[in-house]
Amino acid sequence: MPRKFKQVDVFTKVAFKGNAVAVFFDADDLNDDQMQQIATWTNLSEATFVLKPTTEKADYQLRIFTPAQELPFAGHPTVGSAFALLESGLVKPNSSGQLIQECKAGLIPIDVGNDYSIKFRLPKPVIVDFAKDSEITSDTADALGITVEDIVEEQASVLVGPNWLVTKLKDSDSILNLEPNYSKVTALSLKYGVDGIQTFGEYPNVGDKIESRTFAPTTGTNEDFACGSGAGSIGVFINKTSKSKFTSAQVKNIEQGRKCQRDARIQVTISGDDVFVGGFAVSVIDGECIL
Known part of the structure; x- marks a missing residue:
C-alpha cells in the first residue's frame, strides 16, 4: 500500500551536505525481513521505520536498519526521523519542548529547539x-x-x-x-x-x-x-x-x-x-x- 516517505539530510542546514536517512511512516504492518530488504535497497547508511509506541511514555517507536543489520540505536537516524515527524505534523513536543523516542535501546529523550534544532541524550555507554x-x-x-x-x-x-x-x-x-x-x-x-x-x-x-x-x-x-x-x-x-x-x-x-x-x-x-x-x-x- 502507499505510505508516506521522506528522505532527510541530517547534521546540515544545506541539502546534500549532510548524511541522508530514509524515513518510512506507518510501518506497523512490515515484518523484519521486509524492513531489512527496504533498508538494503535504499543503499543509505540507515533507513528507519516509524511504528506506534508500545508505551504511553513514548511519542513514537523507531526501528533502525543499516543495509546489513538492525541497530538498537543510531544518532543521525534519530535526529532525521524526529525532524521528519515534526515537519509532517505527526508529533509535537511536550510543554518542555521534548519528544520521547522508543527504540530497542530504550526511551530516548529528544529536545526540540525553536529553530528546529534537535538534540538527544546519548544512551548510557x-x-x-x-x-x-x-x-x-x-x-x-x-x-x-x-x-x-x-x-x-x-x-x-x-x-x-x-x-x-x-x-x-x-x-x-x-x-x-x-x-x-x-x-x-x-x-x-x-x-x-x-x-x-x-x-x-x-x-x-x-x-x-x-x-x-x-x-x-x-x-x-x-x-x-x-x-x-x-x-x-x-x-x-x-x-x-x-x-x-x-x-x-x-x-x-x-x-x-x-x-x-x-x-x-x-x-x-x-x-x-x-x-x-x-x-x-x-x-x-x-x-x-x-x-
Whole structure:
C-alpha cells in the first residue's frame, strides 16, 4: 500500500551536505525481513521505520536498519526521523519542548529547539579500555594505514547501540589524510566485536573544534558521512580521558564528511556524566512509497 516517505539530510542546514536517512511512516504492518530488504535497497547508511509506541511514555517507536543489520540505536537516524515527524505534523513536543523516542535501546529523550534544532541524550555507554601497547592498537594502525605512534591516547570501545572503537589521532589533518584499508577494517571489526572505527583529531589552537571520520564496512557503509552515535562516543571518550573533571558543560563542534564532499556539523555537549548530540536537518525528498 502507499505510505508516506521522506528522505532527510541530517547534521546540515544545506541539502546534500549532510548524511541522508530514509524515513518510512506507518510501518506497523512490515515484518523484519521486509524492513531489512527496504533498508538494503535504499543503499543509505540507515533507513528507519516509524511504528506506534508500545508505551504511553513514548511519542513514537523507531526501528533502525543499516543495509546489513538492525541497530538498537543510531544518532543521525534519530535526529532525521524526529525532524521528519515534526515537519509532517505527526508529533509535537511536550510543554518542555521534548519528544520521547522508543527504540530497542530504550526511551530516548529528544529536545526540540525553536529553530528546529534537535538534540538527544546519548544512551548510557558501555566502555571497554584497551592498553596503548595492546594488539588492537597495532591492528588499528595497520587498518588505517598509520603507525602506532600516530594514535595518541589509549583506545576504547564505546557501546551506545553501535559499538565504536574510538581512536584519537594527533590533529585534524591526520584524520583528513587517512586512507584506510577496508578489508582490514572489516577484519578488525569482526575480531574485536565492534561495528567500526570512530576516529577523531582536534584542530590545533581551537579547543572546541574536532574533525572526525567513521569507518564501518561491516554495517554496509565503508565511510559514514556524519555519525551521531560516533560523535557521541567521542564525547564519552573525551569525558573519560580528560585530565581533570569538567566543572561546567563542555561543547565540542564536530565536522565530518569533507573527504566525501559533505560538510556535516555535529554539536556534542558533555555535562557531568551525560553526553548530548545535536544538529539540524532538512528534507530533500517528500512523497509516497509503494510497499
